[in-house]
Amino acid sequence: MIRVAIDGPAGVGKSSTSKALARHFGFAYLDTGAMYRACAWWCLHQGIDLDGDQVDEQQITEAVAEFFTGDHFDIGVDPDHPSITADGEDISEAIRSSEVSSHVSKVSNVIPVRHVLIAAQRAYIARESAADSFSLGRGIVAEGRDITTVVAPDAEVRVLLTAREEVRQARRTGQAVAGAGVGGEDVAARDRADSKVTSFLTAADGVTTVDNSDMDFQQTMDVLITLVADAV
């Protein structure tokens, strides 16, 4: 069983590389950002106000607890068909909307919400390591902001995937040179909001930093594949 933990800021290409890495090794794939996005989507869907500086943390916590314990939420960990559902409805695309992106930090910064999600994420990771349960392979790639430090600090492979801010902004907006927020979201603003509760801008002890500012997708993959292959 190999657990691969990948953290990093917005726009660095974590999801596409983590998914491809899981596919390469036949591992399961856990997108923890999608879980936080699903919670934000659920709160918005419930009519909870996420605008303004002060949100109702108790209301958010109760809604997220119901989302999980009431069995409304489900996630698929097959990297070929990653899915997120709410009451059976596929919300994989809805959680990528700019409305969710701009509100997700309000939900992920609520500490009791993090406790619910961290416990669920640890359970998914443990499930993939149980020999007698559903498993796509001998391991899992889990990506997010606090996987290397909080969710799975004992993972066999721990990587901080990062890139210079202007490169990440350009990737997000799809432009060669982009000003913050032009034609897309302001990744720096979301990183600032997220940094209040998670530490993903510098690598923790024992975590390998991979700066892919000057790498293309395949070069990034080659580095990650080598790191995992060395641990297998």
Ligand code: C5P
């Ligand atoms: O990775 P992605 O950009 O989809 O993450 C969406 C949001 O989920 C982040 O901006 C952050 O607020 C939250 N998140 C988190 N902890 C994680 C993964 C994501 O707080 N492990």
